[in-house]
Structures are given as structure tokens and as C-alpha cells.
Amino acid sequence: MNLFEILRFAVRGVTANKLRSALTTLGILIGVGAVILLVAVGNGSAKQITDRIAALGTNTLTVQSTSRGGASSTAITVETAEALRDPVLAPDVRSVSPVVSASATITYQGADHSVQQFVGTYPTYFGASNTPVGTGTAFTEEDVAQGRRVLVIGRTVAEELFPGVEPVGAEVTVGGSLFTVVGVLEEKSSSSGFQDANDVAIAPLTAVQQTLTGYGPVSSVVVEAAGSDRVDEAQAQIATILDQRLKVSTTGSGNGSNPNSSPYRIQNASQLLETQSETADTFTVLLGAVAGISLLVGGIGITNIMLVTVTERTREIGIRKALGAPRRVILTQFLAEATMLSLTGGGLGVAAALIGSRFTVVGVKPVIVPSSIALALGVSVAIGLFFGSVPASRAAGLRPIDALRYE
Amino acid sequence: MIGPLGNGADDRSTGSGHPPVLDVRELTKVYGEGEAAVHALRGVNLVVERGDYVAIMGSSGSGKSTLMNIVGCLDVPTSGRYLLDGVDVSRLNDRQLALVRNRLIGFVFQAFNLIPRTSALANVELPLAYAGVPAAERRRRALAALDMVGLAGRAGHEPNQLSGGQQQRVAVARALVTEPALVLADEPTGNLDSRSTADMLTIFDELNAAGRTIVLITHEPEVGSRARRLIKLFDGQISADVRQDGPAGAGGADRMLDQPTATMERIP
Ligand SMILES: Nc1ncnc2c1ncn2[C@@H]1O[C@H](COP(=O)(O)OP(=O)(O)OP(=O)(O)O)[C@@H](O)[C@H]1O
Ligand SMILES: [Mg+2]
Numbered sequence: 001m002n003l004f005e006i007l008r009f010a011v012r013g014v015t016a017n018k019l020r021s022a023l024t025t026l027g028i029l030i031g032v033g034a035v036i037l038l039v040a041v042g043n044g045s046a047k048q049i050t051d052r053i054a055a056l057g058t059n060t061l062t063v064q065s066t067s068r069g070g071a072s073s074t075a076i077t078v079e080t081a082e083a084l085r086d087p088v089l090a091p092d093v094r095s096v097s098p099v100v101s102a103s104a105t106i107t108y109q110g111a112d113h114s115v116q117q118f119v120g121t122y123p124t125y126f127g128a129s130n131t132p133v134g135t136g137t138a139f140t141e142e143d144v145a146q147g148r149r150v151l152v153i154g155r156t157v158a159e160e161l162f163p164g165v166e167p168v169g170a171e172v173t174v175g176g177s178l179f180t181v182v183g184v185l186e187e188k189s190s191s192s193g194f195q196d197a198n199d200v201a202i203a204p205l206t207a208v209q210q211t212l213t214g215y216g217p218v219s220s221v222v223v224e225a226a227g228s229d230r231v232d233e234a235q236a237q238i239a240t241i242l243d244q245r246l247k248v249s250t251t252g253s254g255n256g257s258n259p260n261s262s263p264y265r266i267q268n269a270s271q272l273l274e275t276q277s278e279t280a281d282t283f284t285v286l287l288g289a290v291a292g293i294s295l296l297v298g299g300i301g302i303t304n305i306m307l308v309t310v311t312e313r314t315r316e317i318g319i320r321k322a323l324g325a326p327r328r329v330i331l332t333q334f335l336a337e338a339t340m341l342s343l344t345g346g347g348l349g350v351a352a353a354l355i356g357s358r359f360t361v362v363g364v365k366p367v368i369v370p371s372s373i374a375l376a377l378g379v380s381v382a383i384g385l386f387f388g389s390v391p392a393s394r395a396a397g398l399r400p401i402d403a404l405r406y407e
Numbered sequence: 408m409i410g411p412l413g414n415g416a417d418d419r420s421t422g423s424g425h426p427p428v429l430d431v432r433e434l435t436k437v438y439g440e441g442e443a444a445v446h447a448l449r450g451v452n453l454v455v456e457r458g459d460y461v462a463i464m465g466s467s468g469s470g471k472s473t474l475m476n477i478v479g480c481l482d483v484p485t486s487g488r489y490l491l492d493g494v495d496v497s498r499l500n501d502r503q504l505a506l507v508r509n510r511l512i513g514f515v516f517q518a519f520n521l522i523p524r525t526s527a528l529a530n531v532e533l534p535l536a537y538a539g540v541p542a543a544e545r546r547r548r549a550l551a552a553l554d555m556v557g558l559a560g561r562a563g564h565e566p567n568q569l570s571g572g573q574q575q576r577v578a579v580a581r582a583l584v585t586e587p588a589l590v591l592a593d594e595p596t597g598n599l600d601s602r603s604t605a606d607m608l609t610i611f612d613e614l615n616a617a618g619r620t621i622v623l624i625t626h627e628p629e630v631g632s633r634a635r636r637l638i639k640l641f642d643g644q645i646s647a648d649v650r651q652d653g654p655a656g657a658g659g660a661d662r663m664l665d666q667p668t669a670t671m672e673r674i675p
Contacts, residue, residue, distance in 0.1 A: 016524040324506065324537045326505040400481040400482075
């Protein structure tokens with residue numbers, strides 16, 4: 001009896017009990033699909049966090065005021081920010097961009113759009129915050145000095161206000177003042193949390209102060225270090241300057257000084273990146289564990305179906321042996337059946353996971369980890385093969401009459 | 408060649424020069440052990456020559472099926488020797504046993520043992536497939552065998568769509584399709600009405616007339632009386648062994664040709 005003939009027997013065996021075959025396939029499908037998709041979700045959320053932080057720029061520091069009352073002595077102003085740009089006291093600082101932000105509504109030819117973040121800053125902000133301009137240009141130092149009302153808008157703003165129209169050069173109204181759009185930002189990949197990173201508008205600091213916020217303290221100061229390895233030094237340098245300017249008592253800092261008493265806070269993107277990616281790693285490990293459990297459960301399901309069928313198949317094997325089937329032929333047939341079911345189920349599981357990963361799952365875009373495909377497929381197919389063929393091999397070794405009497 | 412069961416007539420010689428088909432010596436079979444041990448066979452001696460037609464009768468539980476399973480190479484005895492065509496079966500390996508079961512013996516189970524969810528035709532084709540017969544030829548012969556037992560119209564039916572008697576006839580067709588030299592049938596007429604029984608016996612008579620050795624188990628005296636030799640089993644031992652002048656004797660096959668049903672002539 002040749003191999004082709006045996007394979008035809010296997011196909012017939014698989015199709016003879018369609019429900020059983022379908023259940024086995026489904027068990028493997030779910031096991032494989034769940035593992036791949038869960039790992040992909042974990043990986044995707046980790047990627048999202050790193051992307052988000054990388055989007056901030058890894059060699060930037062953000063200085064924010066912590067005092068709520070806005071006592072004039074501790075408020076961070078444009079002057080405070082300017083003081084940070086000091087080649088002698090702060091040699092590792094490349095650029096300093098004070099930032100004021102407001103929410104504002106932009107109007108263009110009757111259409112209006114309420115922009116989430118309306119930012120006033122220096123041109124260095126584009127580089128420091130990693131928000132390059134896509135079309136048109138950024139504004140210049142001179143624009144800031146002159147307080148020119150020019151505007152760079154994010155992708156979302158451009159799509160909302162200028163559907164199918166070139167925004168650069170258009171005149172829009174913000175808070176009753178006329179601004180000229182000079183550029184559109186490149187699309188930012190990750191949306192940070194509930195905020196749309198592309199729903200921004202950036203204008204010269206002076207123009208925003210004039211029209212929207214007034215000349216009070218700034219919201220934050222974005223400081224760019226000379227390099228990603230100079231971040232810690234830059235942080236120490238600007239801390240010294242700030243302590244000096246804001247008259248923070250350094251006397252008590254040695255023992256038990258309350259960090260909350262400091263009127264400012266410096267956020268370090270690379271530190272953030274580290275802690276966040278650690279969290280993301282934990283998350284991936286957790287999801288991996290869940291995936292492992294689902295693989296186990298799927299495996300038990302497969303095992304169960306395979307074992308439940310053993311009684312019936314053992315009798316069948318007894319009949320086949322009684323009719324003159326050699327052990328080898330029976331083994332080949334059952335191995336082929338198990339292979340077909342496992343591979344079909346595994347393949348469909350991979351396909352299901354690939355399709356599922358195209359959708360956003362709980363706000364996360366899954367990113368497939370190739371090794372998880374290999375692992376899930378390998379384990380499920382191995383389980384299917386093992387439990388599909390081991391009982392068969394045992395039954396094939398029995399005397400026909402014992403196999404026929406098996407209960 | 409008349410049909411699938413028609414050749415092999417040259418093997419009709421009864422022994423001279425050939426070893427007996429079956430040679431069973433002091434065969435015992437014990438199921439279980441200790442207190443619960445069941446002595447199903449207690450020293451059976453039996454020699455069956457080529458071309459013989461043997462019926463085994465005996466009360467339920469007397470060990471008929473046990474003996475048949477051992478003779479059919481499906482089970483092994485607890486002690487004693489069993490020579491099949493002069494060969495000690497206990498010395499055969501798995502591959503050789505498979506060959507014996509496939510080529511030499513046609514076995515009809517008391518419980519039919521058809522493969523579930525598989526058509527009657529596929530069930531009958533199965534032994535031919537294991538014998539390596541090409542698909543087209545297999546199909547032709549399987550259909551012929553089904554036709555012989557009067558089930559040509561049920562070829563596509565699965566076992567659970569067939570009546571008990573029809574399943575039994577499929578099982579007979581499956582045992583005969585390989586044209587085995589030795590036919591072992593465990594109550595092949597147990598589920599049949601008198602007319603189907605007569606058809607079935609006709610088939611066996613013709614097979615025997617064509618030189619095949621037949622051993623069948625039965626509870627029905629009229630079936631037993633058709634055989635040339637009647638063996639009675641009682642409590643695991645042979646209690647009677649008589650030669651009889653059954654209709655399957657010398658003129659049997661000729662007489663059968665007069666019957667309208669299930670004759671060999673119908674087989675292409
Ligand atoms: N697998 C087994 N385990 C234990 N005892 C068994 C087994 N098979 C048969 N027996 C016992 O062996 C004895 C003979 O059984 P066997 O099947 O040979 O009877 P039988 O003559 O074919 O009966 P029937 O006419 O009812 O088919 C019975 O007492 C039975 O209970
Ligand atoms: Mg019996």
C-alpha cells in the first residue's frame with residue numbers, strides 16, 4: 001500500500017467525523033491565535049510607550065513650575081528660561097524653548113476647529129520636541145522677535161480646516177487675531193493617551209502672549225541637552241541656575257528636604273523612557289503568561305478531544321488490523337490525520353491572529369512577534385501530533401481482538 | 408474465471424502432500440486470573456483439511472468465538488499449538504500476521520465490526536486496499552461482492568443506515584472480497600431471515616464447491632446440517648465431531664445453480 005493511498009485514507013478519516021475534526025481544529029486554532037494575538041498586544045503597547053517617549057525627544061528636559069499660587073518670586077518666566085541659556089554655567093544645554101500653551105479655536109472661512117494644544121514657543125522647540133515641519137517652513141527667531149502672527153499647524157488641524165486645500169499661506173483667525181499658516185507638521189505616529197498628538201498649532205511665543213495668554217509665567221520650558229549622553233549633566237546645570245534664580249534654600253537639601261518644597265520640577269525623557277519601558281516589559285511578560293495559559297488550556301482541549309476519540313478509533317484500528325493492515329500503515333495514516341488537523345488548525349490560528357492584529361485592541365495596535373508564531377504553532381502542532389498519534393500507536397500494537405474489545 | 412470467488416478451484420485437494428489448513432493441538436484459553444479466571448477453552452484438538460466445510464455449534468459461552476478468534480489470528484491462546492497451513496502462527500511477526508489476515512483468511516465477526524461513518528463500499532474495499540489492489544479494480548470487485556450478498560443498491564450507505572441483517576451481509580462481502588482460501592464466519596446468519604439465510608448458505612456452498620475451506624459458527628440446526636462436518640463444543644471442549652452427508656456434499660454446487668437468487672453467474 002503506497003503513501004498516496006494511505007494519505008487518501010487519512011483524508012477520509014478526517015472527513016468521516018466532521019464535527020470531531022472541526023472541534024480539534026478549533027481547539028488548535030484558538031490556542032495558536034490567542035497566543036500570537038496576546039503577545040502582539042503586549043508588544044504593541046510596549047512599542048507605543050517607547051514611541052511616545054521617543055517622540056518627546058530623548059535628550060530633552062522639561063522644566064515645569066510646581067507652585068500653584070503663582071507667587072511671583074518662584075514663577076518660571078521667559079526671563080528664567082533665558083537664564084538657562086548660559087554657555088558658562090550650562091555648557092551642556094543646546095537650546096532652551098519656553099512654552100506657553102492655551103486652548104483656542106481656529107477659524108478659517110466659516111469653518112472652525114478647537115485645537116487641543118495651542119503652543120507659543122521658540123523655533124528651537126521643533127527640534128527639541130521632535131516635531132519636524134512637513135510642508136512649508138517653521139517660523140524663525142526673527143518672527144519671535146517681531147511677534148509676527150504666523151502659525152504651524154498639526155495634521156489633524158490641517159485636515160479639519162483645509163480639506164483638499166493647501167493650508168500654507170492661508171489666513172486664519174485665532175482669538176480674534178489674524179494668523180498666517182506657514183507650515184504643516186509631519187504626522188506624528190502615536191497618539192499619546194486620549195490626546196491627539198496631531199491636534200496642535202505652534203506659533204511664535206510673543207504672538208501667543210500678545211493674543212491669547214498675556215505676559216505671565218510660562219507653562220514649561222523645554223531644554224535640549226547637547227547630546228543624549230549629556231542629559232544628566234544638563235539637568236544638574238539647569239537645576240543649579242534655577243535654585244539660584246528662584247532662591248531655593250539649598251541648606252536643608254542634605255537631610256530630609258521635602259522635594260515638594262521645590263518650586264519647579266525637571267522631567268527627564270530618558271528616565272521616563274527607562275521606567276516606562278520597564279513597565280511595558282512587565283506588561284508583555286504578563287500577557288505572555290496569559291498567552292501561555294491559553295496555550296496550555298488549548299492544549300488540554302486538543303488532548304481531550306484526541307483522547308475521547310481513542311475508544312472509537314481503537315476499535316477502528318482493531319478492525320483494520322483484522323483486515324490485514326500492518327502496524328506501519330496504520331501509524332502512517334493516524335499520524336497523517338493528526339498532522340492535517342494540527343496544521344490546518346495552526347494555520348487558521350496564525351491567519352486569525354494576523355487578521356486580528358490589524359484591528360486596534362483596547363486602544364493598542366498589536367505588533368506581531370514572529371517568534372510567538374513559531375512558538376504557538378510549534379507547541380500546538382506538537383501537542384496535536386503527540387496526542388493524535390500516541391494512542392494510535394498504542395492501539396496499533398494491540399492484538400486485533402483486544403483493540404476491538406477496548407472500552 | 409467465473410468471478411471473484413471462482414478461482415482457486417485447483418486447491419481442492421484434501422490433504423495428500425499438503426498439511427492441513429488448521430491444526431489445533433491442546434489449545435487452552437484462560438481469561439483473567441486467580442479467582443475470576445474464566446477457562447474459555449480447555450484443551451481443544453482440531454484438524455481441518457483443505458476444502459472442508461465445518462460448522463461449530465454449542466451453547467452460548469461454550470467458547471466458540473474464542474476458538475474462532477484464535478484460529479483467525481486475531482487472538483493468541485494461553486497454551487497449546489496452532490499450525491495454519493503447517494506454519495506455527497506464534498512465530499509470525501506483525502507484518503506476516505497482517506499478510507495472513509489479509510490474504511489467507513476472510514473473517515466474519517459476530518458483531519459485524521464495520522468501520523463507522525464509512526460507506527458499505529469503502530468497508531468492503533478496505534481489505535483490497537491493504538492488499539495493494541489498484542483503486543478501479545478494487546471498486547469493481549467490492550461492488551461485485553456486495554452484489555453477491557444482494558446489497559448492490561446499498562453500496563453508498565453507511566453502517567448506521569443499514570439494518571442488522573444488511574450490516575451482516577456487508578461484513579460477509581468484506582470477508583469474501585479478497586477470495587480467501589479460508590473463510591471463518593462467526594454466526595454469519597445470526598441476524599438474517601430464512602430467505603437471506605438460504606442465500607447466504609448458497610454462497611458458502613458455492614465457495615466450498617470452488618475449493619475453499621469454510622468454518623462457521625451457528626446456533627441454527629438447519630445451517631449446521633448443511634456443513635460436511637459438525638463439531639459440538641461444550642464448556643470449552645469438543646464434545647462431538649461428526650461427518651455428515653450434508654447438501655454441500657458432492658452434488659451440492661450443481662443443485663445450487665437451480666436456485667434463482669445469489670448465484671455466481673450474476674457476478675461480472
Ligand atoms: N475478553 C474476555 N474476558 C473475560 N472473559 C471472556 C472474554 N471473552 C469471552 N469470555 C468468556 O469466555 C467464555 C467463552 O466466550 P465466547 O465468546 O467464546 O462464547 P461463545 O461460545 O462465542 O458464545 P455465544 O454463542 O454467546 O457467542 C464465556 O464464558 C465468556 O464469558
Ligand atoms: Mg460468540
